[in-house]
Each structure stands twice: as structure tokens, then as C-alpha cells.
Amino acid sequence: MSSLWLGVGLLLAVAVVFIFIPFVLRLSRGELIREQSNVDIYKSQLEDLEIEKNAGRVNDADYAALMVEIKRNMLTDTQNAGVQSESEKSGRWMAPLLSVIMVVSSVLLYGHLGFENEVAIRDLLQRSNTVAFSNEDSQELLKRLNDKTQKYPKDVESWYLVGRIQFELGNYKEAVKGFNGVLINLPNDAKEDQAVAMAQLAQAQFFANDRNLNAATKSLLEATLEINPQETTALGLLGVAAFDQKDFLNAIKYWQRLLGLMPPTNPNAVAIQGGIDKAMSQLTPVQRETLQANMAAKPSASIIVTVDLADSIRSQVPEQADLFILAKAETGPPMPLAVKRLTNNKWPVTVVLDDSMAMMPALKMSNFEKIIITARISKSGVGNTKPGDIQGDSGVIEVSAKKTRVLIDEIIK
Numbered sequence: 001m002s003s004l005w006l007g008v009g010l011l012l013a014v015a016v017v018f019i020f021i022p023f024v025l026r027l028s029r030g031e032l033i034r035e036q037s038n039v040d041i042y043k044s045q046l047e048d049l050e051i052e053k054n055a056g057r058v059n060d061a062d063y064a065a066l067m068v069e070i071k072r073n074m075l076t077d078t079q080n081a082g083v084q085s086e087s088e089k090s091g092r093w094m095a096p097l098l099s100v101i102m103v104v105s106s107v108l109l110y111g112h113l114g115f116e117n118e119v120a121i122r123d124l125l126q127r128s129n130t131v132a133f134s135n136e137d138s139q140e141l142l143k144r145l146n147d148k149t150q151k152y153p154k155d156v157e158s159w160y161l162v163g164r165i166q167f168e169l170g171n172y173k174e175a176v177k178g179f180n181g182v183l184i185n186l187p188n189d190a191k192e193d194q195a196v197a198m199a200q201l202a203q204a205q206f207f208a209n210d211r212n213l214n215a216a217t218k219s220l221l222e223a224t225l226e227i228n229p230q231e232t233t234a235l236g237l238l239g240v241a242a243f244d245q246k247d248f249l250n251a252i253k254y255w256q257r258l259l260g261l262m263p264p265t266n267p268n269a270v271a272i273q274g275g276i277d278k279a280m281s282q283l284t285p286v287q288r289e290t291l292q293a294n295m296a297a298k299p300s301a302s303i304i305v306t307v308d309l310a311d312s313i314r315s316q317v318p319e320q321a322d323l324f325i326l327a328k329a330e331t332g333p334p335m336p337l338a339v340k341r342l343t344n345n346k347w348p349v350t351v352v353l354d355d356s357m358a359m360m361p362a363l364k365m366s367n368f369e370k371i372i373i374t375a376r377i378s379k380s381g382v383g384n385t386k387p388g389d390i391q392g393d394s395g396v397i398e399v400s401a402k403k404t405r406v407l408i409d410e411i412i413k
Contacts, residue, residue: 305406
């Protein structure tokens with residue numbers, strides 16, 4: 001397989017950004033110390049400590065030790081605050097001094113308990129998108145993340161980062177271990193996160209197996225799409241695997257679904273469309289006829305939409321209102337599936353939305369099961385939502401519904 005398709009496969013990976021904020025970060029922000037009272041800072045520390053414990057990043061022993069230390073510092077500080085100094089000037093000197101002492105003592109405590117690893121990981125992550133980030137830095141980050149997963153095995157963010165970094169380094173078998181760590185420790189009700197991790201695991205397995213989609217990996221991808229039919233990594237990878245196996249019809253099917261989830265400005269859309277075109281060129285005349293017949297046989301979708309104004313906002317609507325009526329998928333692309341614009345001064349108004357209004361061939365109402373119809377009066381005359389616009393929506397409806405009603409009743413703040 002050419003490097004082009006390897007590039008396409010990599011472009012299909014979901015860019016999941018983790019905001020990694022250890023609770024000691026609060027203590028390093030000078031503006032926070034200046035703006036908050038010391039008591040508020042201690043309370044913030046307690047809240048952050050509780051979050052870290054619930055996330056599995058602080059064990060019971062460390063939690064108890066940190067809790068005692070924070071409360072001791074808070075008690076000492078509040079007692080000192082009640083003692084008046086000999087002069088207001090000396091008081092102004094003491095406040096920042098106490099803050100500095102608090103920060104230094106806390107950092108020393110965190111270091112004693114192993115939290116210097118958190119600080120180092122944070123710093124490495126912050127540098128990871130810069131040119132100064134070297135291969136040695138990657139290895140150091142991996143070592144620290146692996147140490148962290150050993151100490152806090154339920155820390156799914158660290159497991160995920162291990163998987164992503166190992167994947168980017170081409171260590172696919174190690175990436176599999178990282179994503180397995182995510183899935184083992186995710187809560188059962190975290191379905192969306194499970195779908196992301198399953199797709200990433202399948203991708204790592206695919207590359208670890210020399211770009212061969214075995215039965216286990218294929219089943220994992222199919223299970224991913226059952227949870228989230230719009231999971232982009234799963235759709236893209238199934239398309240790549242189908243193309244590799246010369247199953248060009250299925251490659252086109254998966255990539256068309258994927259393309260429908262991307263705005264045209266997405267740079268990956270160009271690569272996906274290139275893959276579709278390449279697959280189309282490989283079809284036999286019979287396959288091409290089959291594809292065209294299937295597309296022609298697919299029923300188009302249309303829905304009658306009646307829009308009216310709520311009495312509470314009727315007086316605020318201009319006489320000649322720019323009205324946008326649009327359909328969007330319940331989940332998936334932000335781009336509308338159908339749009340109707342008109343200038344209206346008579347209410348209610350009724351229009352028909354259908355597949356002929358699609359902005360892209362893959363973004364038709366008939367390609368989705370559930371949609372939301374929104375009606376918006378634009379005071380600026382543009383399609384994007386602006387403060388002061390007035391709108392309402394249908395709620396989630398089946399695309400097979402023949403008609404629906406929308407009441408405009410909300411002013412956008």
C-alpha cells in the first residue's frame with residue numbers, strides 16, 4: 001500500500017485534546033493568590049484534592065495526608081489573620097510573605113508525596129506542540145505517564161495519553177496496551193468515551209497487525225459504530241481496510257459517511273474525497289452501475305414545516321423578518337442538511353424541506369435517522385446565530401416524519 005493511503009489512514013484519527021490540570025497548578029498562579037483570600041485558596045485546594053481523589057489520581061493515604069496538611073495550614077493562617085500587626089505597613093508585607101510560604105510548603109509537600117511527577121508531566125505536555133519538543137522529551141513523558149498509571153491505574157487520561165504517544169511514535173503494540181488501559185478503567189456508563197477508546201484501540205491493532213483487519217478488530221469497529229454511528233476513526237479505518245482488500249464499494253460507503261460528517265473546510269475532507277475518487281476509479285462497470293442504482297433507489301426525505309410566533313415575542317418581530325428554517329442531524333455534522341430562507345410578514349408560515357436543499361451530496365436528510373428543525377429570525381440578515389436573534393426548534397424528530405411544527409419563542413442572549 002502506498003504512502004498516500006498510510007497518510008489517509010493517519011488523517012482519519014480523531015484529534016482528542018485532553019486538558020491536563022493537576023491541582024497544584026492553582027498554587028502556581030500568582031494572580032489567583034493576589035485575587036483570592038488565603039481561606040478561599042485553601043478551600044479551592046480542598047475541592048481540587050477531592051476531584052483528584054475521585055478521578056483515581058490520588059490514593060487514600062496521600063489524600064489523608066494532604067487533607068490534614070491543607071486544613072492545618074488553613075487553621076494556622078486564619079488564626080494569624082486575626083492578630084493585628086503593629087502597623088498597616090507590616091501587615092501588607094506579611095500577606096504576600098504568608099502566601100509565598102504557603103506555596104513553597106505546599107509544593108514541598110506535593111514533591112514528598114510524588115506530585116512533582118504531575119508538574120513535570122504538565123510541563124512536558126505544554127511543550128509537546130512546540131518545535132523544542134524532542135524525542136528524548138517524548139520518552140521522558142512516556143516514562144512519567146507509565147509511572148503514573150502504575151501508581152493510579154484508574155487514571156484513564158494518562159492511559160489514553162500513553163496510547164496516543166506510542167501510536168504517534170509507531171509503537172503500535174504499546175499503543176494497544178495504553179488504549180486497553182482506558183477501556184478497562186472507564187465507567188460502564190461512559191459510552192461516548194468508550195466509543196472513542198474502542199476506535200483508537202482498533203486503529204492501533206490494525207497497524208500493529210501490518211494493516212490487516214482481523215476478525216477481532218473488525219468486530220471492535222462494528223461495536224464502536226453501534227455505540228456511535230458517527231465515530232470518525234471507525235468509519236475511516238473500515239474504509240481503509242475495505243480499500244486494502246479491494247472491496248471498493250464498501251470503502252466508498254464508509255468514506256461517504258465520514259465525508260458527510262466533515263465541513264468542506266476540513267483539510268481531511270480533501271483526503272477523504274481523494275480516497276472516494278480513487279475507489280470509484282477501481283470499480284468495474286457492473287459495480288459502478290450497482291452503486292448508481294442503489295443511490296437512485298434510496299428514497300429521498302422531505303418534511304412539511306409550519307412556523308409560528310409565540311405571543312410573548314410577537315411584538316418584537318420586525319414587519320419584514322429574515323427567516324431561516326433549517327434541518328440538522330441530531331448527532332453528527334454541524335452543517336445544515338437543508339436550509340430555506342425567506343422574508344416573511346405573515347404568520348404562521350409553511351415550507352417544505354427536502355433532500356434537494358442539501359449543501360453536500362453526503363449531507364442529505366435521508367442519510368440520517370433523527371433531525372432537529374430550527375426556525376430563526378435573523379435581525380442581521382445572516383444565517384449564523386447572533387445575539388438578539390429569535391428562534392425556536394422542533395426538538396428531535398424522526399426524519400421519516402411527514403410534518404412538524406416550530407414555535408419561535410426564544411431570544412438569543
